[in-house]
Amino acid sequence: GENVEQHPSTLSVQEGDSAVIKCTYSDSASNYFPWYKQELGKGPQLIIDIRSNVGEKKDQRIAVTLNKTAKHFSLHITETQPEDSAVYFCAASNTGSARQLTFGSGTQLTVLP
Amino acid sequence: SAVISQKPSRDICQRGTSLTIQCQVDSQVTMMFWYRQQPGQSLTLIATANQGSEATYESGFVIDKFPISRPNLTFSTLTVSNMSPEDSSIYLCSVEDPLDYGYTFGSGTRLTVV
Numbered sequence: 001g002e003n004v005e006q007h008p009s010t011l012s013v014q015e016g017d018s019a020v021i022k023c024t025y026s027d028s029a030s031n032y033f034p035w036y037k038q039e040l041g042k043g044p045q046l047i048i049d050i051r052s053n054v055g056e057k058k059d060q061r062i063a064v065t066l067n068k069t070a071k072h073f074s075l076h077i078t079e080t081q082p083e084d085s086a087v088y089f090c091a092a093s094n095t096g097s098a099r100q101l102t103f104g105s106g107t108q109l110t111v112l113p
Numbered sequence: 114s115a116v117i118s119q120k121p122s123r124d125i126c127q128r129g130t131s132l133t134i135q136c137q138v139d140s141q142v143t144m145m146f147w148y149r150q151q152p153g154q155s156l157t158l159i160a161t162a163n164q165g166s167e168a169t170y171e172s173g174f175v176i177d178k179f180p181i182s183r184p185n186l187t188f189s190t191l192t193v194s195n196m197s198p199e200d201s202s203i204y205l206c207s208v209e210d211p212l213d214y215g216y217t218f219g220s221g222t223r224l225t226v227v
Binding site: 034036041042043044045046049089091093099100101102103104105106 | 155205207209221
């Protein structure tokens with residue numbers, strides 16, 4: 001089955017700086033890679049996703065890059081703000097037969113004011 | 114994307130009892146998923162529930178402990194049976210958006226077993 005590894009487990013940045021979280025996956029059949037933000041006491045919220053037919057996707061301050069050859073994908077947050085502080089999870093799935101998400105271990109991001 | 118209402122949001126239960134968690138979706142969806150998130154950990158898939166068929170359980174999870182119902186395309190329940198303190202976790206339901214294969218999560222049920 002799929003295995004997703006996520007690094008780092010904790011990340012502290014100064015407000016205004018950029019944050020990068022990296023994930024690797026094992027199953028070459030995976031073709032959908034979402035990123036979720038989970039605030040304390042809440043369920044995961046999708047913040048951006050990418051499919052295997054593109055290499056990069058941006059949405060305002062958030063971007064995701066995908067390297068299919070190396071089987072890794074990354075989340076980039078620019079101009080970080082205190083409200084970006086949360087736990088971020090990457091995930092991978094195959095939208096064919098095994099349509100279920102496998103999650104990374106999570107990254108606790110703290111943006112220091 | 115779909116909107117999910119999950120109940121209860123939290124509960125404190127006595128060991129040996131059972132709790133049923135409900136997940137209501139505002140649109141018809143084929144695939145629904147139940148996850149467990151232990152304190153400070155990532156999400157682990159318990160089972161996949163498709164309407165009209167038996168739920169498919171992941172390794173380490175069994176139907177006797179986590180029975181699931183899926184009576185229609187907008188509703189599902191997960192029961193945590195014969196609870197022990199080790200079952201204290203957040204339980205989350207999730208649905209797959211049939212249009213873009215994205216996944217939406219409910220707000221979770223925070224279960225504490227004492």
